[in-house]
Amino acid sequence: MNYVIIGGDAAGMSAAMQIIRNDKEAKVTVLESGTYYSYAQCGLPYLLSGVVGEQDDLVARDVETFRQKHGIDARVNHTVTSIDTQNKTVSGEDFTVQYDKLLVATGARPIVPKWNGFELGRIHTLKTIPDALRIMENLTDEVKHVTIVGGGYIGLEVAENIVMTGRKVTLVNRSERLGAGFEKSMSKLIQDEAETHGVELMLGEEVHSFKGNQDGNVTEVSTTSRTIQTDMVIAAVGVTPNTDFLSGSGIHLSEKEAIKVNAYLETNVPDIYAAGDCATQYHRLKQKDDFLPLGTHANKQGRLAGLNMIGNARPFQGVVGTAIMQFFDLTLAKTGLNSAEAQDLGFPCAISETETSTSAAYHPNAERINSLLVYHGDTEQVLGGQFIGKTGVDKRVDVLATALYYKVTMEEIENLDLSYAPPYNSVWDPLQQTARRR
Structure with a gap:
């Protein structure tokens, strides 16, 4: 069986590794348009300041590792320009590769508006x-x-x-x-x-x-x-999926030009799959496909695509829209829907917001944390949340992301049995205090 993967980063190589680990007879060919494989794009800003010392620190596995250790035909500087779905081939400027099953994992590229002078240096x-x-x-x-x-x-x-x-x-x-x-x-x-x-x-x-x-x-x-x-x-005004080369292939795209996939990462064309920043992700709260290009989604989708391509059926369970980042002395995090998204979906939403402490107020570790919950005005189902503070933000957003996965209500947030000791929390967690303020 010839497995061909277009794209050698998170989604593509997650799929490749699942294929070779589970199908010892598989022939895997990866076509990467650049020269780097499996690197951490999310770490790039930290390379600019020296927080990350060398670019190689961002590379999880280099191309030679995939070739020599894992037996993958990992190619560089191979830009695919077309897919022939009838003859099951992918082609570029000076190559054509036959596939039995194909994964498109081409990622996304920065949006560049039509600005005069953008070609200038620096x-x-x-x-x-x-x-x-x-x-x-x-x-x-x-x-x-x-x-x-x-x-x-x-x-x-x-x-x-x-x-x-x-x-x-x-x-x-x-x-x-x-x-x-x-x-x-x-x-x-x-x-x-x-x-x-x-x-x-x-x-x-x-x-x-x-x-x-x-x-x-x-x-x-x-x-x-x-x-x-x-x-x-x-x-840095956003990204758009790398799907231009699919024109004429018959593969269905979303309004944002992402490849439409089902729960098994299959496109509408037989034997062609897609994953990562070039594909859609099912949003569990919106209950429809969305486009949320994040490394976490790319790795999950890629892994499952690889398993599905070899017949080990595993559906992608969807996302709730969780994200976190550092910004100077603060951590910023969100999950689920904001009020505008909830209203666009027709939900009668409400907001509860607090400023509380990440630990017992009398403890020297205590820091302020701002918490906000968006919830359904009738059913009180929690629809989303946002957290900003110096510490403790990651804990709260991940607890809430888990809760959103199971469609909990504000009262059920209050009832959670969360950890408490003065250095780590108050007797009522900031998330629960915010749920109580509704």
């Missing part, structure tokens, strides 16, 4: 190790000011790590709020943290164009209301 996006290396190469002593475009997770992480290098940062965001998906009150905490650490914020502003000097490097960013003098630009 204007970057950040999605791959080569992207990060180009930014680091350009971060010379003469680069004193960096403009970040976008206030979502990547934009915030890049802003923090550039500040850590001692440079001035201006963050331009089209939305009036930082942190995509956070409620207004929680976004204000993110904004305050950014300003505390010297990040200049331009909210509700759109970038129009860039201008450069005689050397071809960017020097100006023109926005809705002003011109920013800058030495570098890093754009």
Whole structure:
């Protein structure tokens, strides 16, 4: 059986490993458009500041490991440009490969609006190790000011790590709020943290164009209301699935151009599967397919796709939309739906919000934590939650993510038997205190 995988990162190699571990006769070919296999894209911002010392620290397994240890035909610089579903082949500029079963795991790429001047030097996006290396190469002593475009997770992480290098940062965001998906009150905490650490914020502003000097490097960013003098630009306004090459294949795509898959990661075309940032994910609360490109989903979907391709049927159980990040001294986390998403689905939602302590108030470890729950106004089913604080955020968001998986109510949150000792918690956990305030 010839298994072909397009894409050599999280989803693709998770699938490849499941295939070779469970089918000793399998022939696995992986076609990767770049040169790096199985690396941690989420760690790239930390490479810029030196928190992560070397790019190789982000590589879980290099291409030679897959070739020599696992017997995978792992190819680099192989960009697939078309799929022939009738003859079951995939092709690129100078190659054609036959498949019996195919997995598309091509990931996503940064969105780049049609900005005039984007081709200038020292204007970057950040999605791959080569992207990060180009930014680091350009971060010379003469680069004193960096403009970040976008206030979502990547934009915030890049802003923090550039500040850590001692440079001035201006963050331009089209939305009036930082942190995509956070409620207004929680976004204000993110904004305050950014300003505390010297990040200049331009909210509700759109970038129009860039201008450069005689050397071809960017020097100006023109926005809705002003011109920013800058030495570098890093754009982080979102990603879009790498699915352009599927045109004419007959494979169905979502409105956001992600590949539509069922619970078994199958597309509508026989023997073709998809997983990771190029595919849809079933959202358990929305009860429909969504597009939430995260490494956790890519690894899970890839693993299950590999098992399904060899006949070990395992459905993907879906997501609830959990995410967490560090931003200077704070941890920001969310799971489930925010109020806008709930209202779009027609739910009569309500919000309960508290500022409490992560441990007994009298204990020296005590830190403040802001907690917010979104719940159904009639049934009191919990629909989502958000947490911001210096410590204890990860614990609360993961407890709530588990609860959301099983569709609990606000009262059932109150009834949870959660751990307590003065250094770790108050007798009522912040999550439970927030549920009680409804």
